[in-house]
Amino acid sequence: MRIPCPHCGERGLEEFSYRGDATVTRPTSIEPSSESAWHDYVYxxxxxxxxxxxxxxHISGCRAWFRLxxxxxxHEVLAVALAAEADVEDYR
Incomplete structure (x- = not known):
């Protein structure tokens, strides 16, 4: 699989590390009543x-974090954006 880094261009999969689902929303409350929401968020x-x-x-290159x-x-790559520049609502 080839992944297009926003800084370095297209590179091999071995240069990258998958870091998780970019559509999960972190709970805003830390109250005990939100335990179920935190369980769902984590597990x-x-x-x-x-x-x-x-x-x-991009662990073996520019070290950039991005959303893909x-x-x-x-495994077709449809879009890529730097994580810091991304609007969360675009990923829902």
């Missing part, structure tokens, strides 16, 4: 089929 994940936003880290939209069935 419950979907297994999407099709286009999905993910966090990636990838089809989880075909």
């Amino acid at each position: 419950v994940r979907d297994n999407p089929h099709g286009p999905h936003w993910e966090f990636w880290h 939209k990838r089809d989880t069935v075909t």
Whole structure:
């Protein structure tokens, strides 16, 4: 699989580290009543089929963190954006 780094261009998968689902929303409350929300945030994940936003880290290159939209069935890369520049609402 080839991944397009926003800084370095297209590179091999071995230069990157998958860092998780970019669509998960962190709970805002730390109250005990929100324990269920925190459990879901930490442990419950979907297994999407099709286009999905993910966090990636270019560990063997520029060290950039970015969000990548990838089809989880075909592994086709559909979009990429630096994590710091991304609007969270674009990933829902």
